[in-house]
Amino acid sequence: MNFQEALRKLRTGNQEETSKSKAMTRENSPREGEMESSSSSSSSNNKNKENLNFFKSILFFNNNRSKKSDDSDSPKPLSFLSPLSNSVVSRCSRILQVPTEELQHRFETEVPDTVKQPSNYARNFLEFCSYQALHLVTTSPDYLNDKEFRRLTYDMMLAWEAPGVENESFNSEIESCSNQEMEGEDGWSLFYSSSTKTAVQVDDKKTVGPEAFARIAPACAVIADIITVHNLFDALTHSSSHRLHFLIYDKYLRMLSKVIKTVKNTTGSQSVSNLPLAEGEFILDVDGTVPTQPVLQHIGISAWPGRLSLTNYALYFESLGVGLYEKAVRYDLAMDMKQVIRPDLTGPLGARLFDKAVMYKSTSTPEPVFLEFPEFKGNSRRDYWLHACLEILHVHRFIRKYNLKGIQQSEALARAILGIFRYRAAREAFQISSSHYKTLLCFSLAESLPGGDMILETLSNRLVLLNASTSQRGSGGLLSPKEGMKLPVSVLALHRHGILGKGADDDGKAIYAAEDVCAGEINPLETVVKQSQQNMGRAQAAQATVEQVKVEGIDTNLAVMKELLFPLVESYNRLQVLASWKDPWKSSAFLVLIGYTIFRGWIRLILPSIFVIVAVLMLWRKHANKGRQMDALKITLPPTKNAVEQLLILQDAITQVESLMQAGNIVLLKVRALLVAALPQATDRVALLLVFAALFLALVPLRHLILLVFIEYFTREMPLRKDSSDRWLRRVREWWFRIPAAPVHLIKADDKKRK
Template sequence: MENANAKVVGILENLMRSHSSVFNRKKSNDSPPDSPDPIPHLSALANSVVSRCSKILQVPTEDLQHCFETELPESVQNILTYARNFLEFCSYQALDLLIKSPDYLSDKEFRHLTYDMMLAWESPNVQSETPDKENASCSNEEVESDDGWSLFYSNSTTMAIQVDEKKTVGREAFARIAPVCAVVADIITVHNLFDALTSSSGHRLHFLVYDKYIRSLDKIIKSVKNAFASSIGNLQLSEGEIVIDVDGTVPTQPVLQHIGISAWPGRLTLTNNALYFESLGVGLYDQAIRYDLATDMKQVIKPELTGPLGARLFDKAVMYKSTSIAEPVYLEFPEFKGNSRRDYWLDVCLEILHAHRFIRKHNFKGIQKSEVLAKAIIGILRFRAVREAFNFSMSHYKTLLAFNLAESLPGGDTILETLSCRLALLNVGATQHNGTGTACAKRRLTLSLTKWQPTLSPVSLLTLDRLGFTLQKEANLDGEVVMVGEVCVGEINPLEMAVKQSVLETGRAEAAQATVDQVKVEGIDTNVAVMKARET
């Protein structure tokens, strides 16, 4: 056992010192000299995924299988679920390594591999695979234009359905793989994200849609980095304050600030702590006005009507009110049709406000506070990616923002309580790489995937840090932290259980309300009939 572990440790340490891309599975010098023998009871696609994970980790499939069988609980090695759980084990280990690489979202190999993991999850063993699924790898779906975007993307996403209806992914497969990469999906909102991506494809996810989402997410992250760099000189940002979005920079789409009967065009910036409005002067922006979202100032943020000289005509504004300002401020987002622009800003402002209220309620400090804010920030980035790629609009119960969702669901308090309990287990120091590197390498194939953990890693904070955003400088977040996160092999996360229970309660509440509404309508009809009878 010790010799086997030492062998795995040595291989992993050599890999971490390598500067070659871990995504490239085609180069012979990055792969073992001999192709591994397929595991008999795994499907062809599952064997392909396991083999690619083995090459990424530079660990033979036999060693992966041995580690799975000796280190994980017997409950996940049940003969009926062995293939799927082993596939999860290999996939989670490989993804834990891949997300440490810079710019992994822009690498097509990452998108292909993660999608194939989902396909294999649905057909993990020989008995479950069909002729359609056997070769259902997305690797051949590379229909792209010169700029790297699929030719189908210029039209409706329903065009993706016509490519190959057999190569699709279901809800549970997406929910088991996507949240392993915290920037791709969150365990609280993963099902809502899936519904958003599959709203026009019969609730089956096609590769072209998934690929477009990841590309959009990568584009959004890069644009946020650029916005952050350009805002540093204009805004008095505090340490750890990150620019999330900016609006009003296009002359034809300004943001109007209404105070009393006066209105000024300008630029609006959202950070993880506040809103900043910069009035547009003669070719320059005036000094920014700060509207706090972090401190308890009895803030009220809601949709509102605005118009010239204080008239309430257009439903395109967000009202901000707090004890720090004398009168409410109305931020108007003009557009020719609809109010989606306003609705977006209302949602993201409320998400940051709700995150800070959650932090204050539980008195979170340090790592816990930063993890909450990182979760909110990444959620907004995902929301932006879906919105810009698919023109997506959502109801309160289908939001992609975790804290807004918890506030809107009838059982949302259960979600927040479960989240607070898990945040209490955060401990970066307990998972740090030691001087020799042995402990971290040993734990990479075991500790990060067992059911009950004494500590959890701040997954969202680590993810944000690796994307180039620093929320907490004093935190020791180096590349050797083990990602003990939100997805465990063969187990359902408590957060996911809390969300499912809340959604179930929502369905019951909606059904009950529909019954009440129907009774009211029937009662009105009856009363009208009685009144007419009396008149005659």
């Protein structure tokens, strides 16, 4: 009997076999007659317990068998698995109602040969059984609240780290659960059976590593995403030496369940009716409803409290009126309106005092809107809303970039929504700041990582394959009635938790169209994310060296810059010495050498030769250093100056920059005067000069032009033509001074600020 038949049989009200099994399992009780008389009444009460009835449909042993026959049908341990792995596999076989031998046969026939290598056979088989069981267990809408589900998934992670019989050191620590822990309120448990004596008792000594968490947790789309699973592990273990304790994992899942229930209740609350929600739009979070934690909207110098709501398409702000909320203002996050969302400073009357605001700006808003989240210490509340809004903004940019439609768009949005749920659960469960871990939001992570565009491209390719697989089944992804609806994992998770309302999974027949995890195989997304994180690690290491060499003070930075530019400055000074003709023999030799090089057309080889010489020097230094650390650059510090002297230096530097800008403006205004013929004689001369220059450039080869320019510049200080050069330059300067500047009329702009 498979899971669907068990569920259908349970829904038709077949309670007779259940009561018989209860009587048979309690036949040794001293109050046998009393128990038999009460079986019919307990059968009628069980109809009202929806979640319990759901779990009882996945029976680990048939209720119409005796305890003796149940013990004889217990899953048999496999010789190649450790006791802990055998415990997990046996529980998976009871969930799937398939013997362990049959599971092993399926593994042998369904998976590729590369997965069945002896070195990883036990671990891959454990993954196969775990994924099959989790796909069935997660059909319940409230599985996160079941403590036995949390223990089972944690045991899967523990078993993944020690799957085979060769892990003796780990196996020696395994202890069996007591009968009290294995039994539920009706004498049986969903994940622990009295006939299975190898169930593991979770204690504080057993912890899970990052690789085990990354292989098991993404099998449940609500718990983790394949893109951010390592960041989630870091967030949960930042205070536990990078090992995951069961108490932390358990608290995270309970808080995640609470967050999902809160979102579900918010979707059906009265506050939703006040918002102009579109079809398929639902509220993810609401803030500002508590008087002690308001949300303030700043526009210009005005501020007003209100209620802020985030949906999967937009932000809504409802100003608080006289006891009522006014009509909501919608700030769109889905359309391409050049939205900008960033942290910013705000305060009363537009003063920039408190770093607790989110700035929103788009083409639909005439001026930036600041949403302030006041709190006494820190800005974690602001950071949460900032990251959540950016995640929705980024996922819609991803959808537009790759032109996703239909089920592809729904899956991308569902990934972002589940990421926000996980981020909110980790934040509320452990009260940790976002600065203690990397982002838990997959699309924001792709925007921040180097090579993040490759992550998004790989994800889009996965979604394209998803659409192709569903289209083969017909329009809308419909399968045959026996197979149900084919949905992607994230959309299916939201359906099963009731966030997307009633849909294809109402009859329990929806199946996965694509999976992020497969036994023994690495998801392409995981490979790209690991490569990007490695690049990020190298970038962060390089950035750490940058932070170490930053120095303060204008004079100190100038000293460092002079030392770094010393080779270039020294080369320029030597050229200046040659051009000054203080040593005629050296200057003549340099002039003949460079002139001959230009005349022969070798000038084009100078720059490539410099590059080759620099490359050879770098390789030689690499061979000579042989991995030794680079020597520190020695800088002679200038005399120390106090704050007033530093301000005077800064003022002098600003004055010099202003003078250079003034000189540049004067040159441009004089050129404008020449172009508009403000001085007719000068205009005639410039026009005639431009005509001769055009003819010269058209008739004379380029290398001859370069040669003439070089000879003219290099021989200015030559004793034979120094006087004539000085006289000619003087005449040019005098002519330039006589050219008037074009007039400028300054108009003061109107400063209209909103009051």
